[in-house]
Amino acid sequence: MRTVTVGTRRSQLAVIQTEWVIQRLQKNIPEDWKLELEKMITRGDQILHVTLSKVGGKGLFVKEIEQALLDERIDLAVHSMKDMPGEQPEGLTFGAVTLREDPRDCLLSRSGLKLEDLPENAIVGTSSLRRQAQILAFRPDLKVEPVRGNLNTRYKKLMDGQFDAIVLAYAGIQRMGWEDKVTQILSEEVMLPAVGQGALAVQCRFNDHEIMEALQRINDLETEQTVSAERTFLHAFEGGCHLPIAGYAVLVEDEIRLRGRVAHPSGRTVLKGERKGKNPEEVGRLLAKDLMEKGARKLLDEVREGEEQ
Known part of the structure; x- marks a missing residue:
């Protein structure tokens, strides 16, 4: 019997995403394999007072998990593809890229107003420079302020009145079952998505051929190719x-x-x-x-x- 340990961040969304992958993998592995979930804390989960670009960017959400893979403490890891840096550490690879969900961003506003209808100087929360730049290109009269933390934390900050609106990835909202909280799905003309947004990356060791073979069965070729570009x-x-x-x-x-x-x-x-x-x-x-x-x-x-x- 082989116990396969699957690593993920501890946030509710990360766990939901990982359980979704585990369900699909369960149908594509030998009967004597047992899949176990390992929740991990990354530096990106701990540093919440500054924007990501100021403390090392997207790699903050994956370094500890990648190290656990290299140390063979876990056998595979599930990440949001948009969190993945351009290069992977030597010895690691994507065993699978899952079928992509809706890649667009969405607006959640307390007043129920769309992005084009928010009042002048309304405060929009996002810690993404990509979202910030595109919001300000569309509505230079708005104020964009950083908001960090998991989806629950960010939503609470919105409802507490710290922001008039926040921008989030619609794929995450769908996975959380929060569609009813969305004011507006933003068009790609206004807000072009982040690279890899909506897809999950399943990372493993390059030389673990058994795991690689199993992961290939849940790989979506079209998503793999488009995300690669x-x-x-x-x-x-x-x-x-x-x-x-x-x-x-x-x-x-x-x-x-x-x-x-x-x-x-x-x-x-x-x-x-x-x-x-x-x-x-x-x-x-x-x-x-x-x-x-x-x-x-x-x-x-x-x-x-x-x-x-």
């Missing part, structure tokens, strides 16, 4: 930069169509582009090159200089 696009801009970047790919017939945005955190500059092609990594690389040529590199340098001052 998005992640290649994002990775082209990485290197310590904290630039608002959005990327979303879909498969149209047999071609990948990738749209991307790179923005200044203030929303005053938003660079947009689109590429199509059959090779996910090539599509991602070419779109990044297009936006670099449109001024993304200059924007990068400007934001970095601002951070250093």
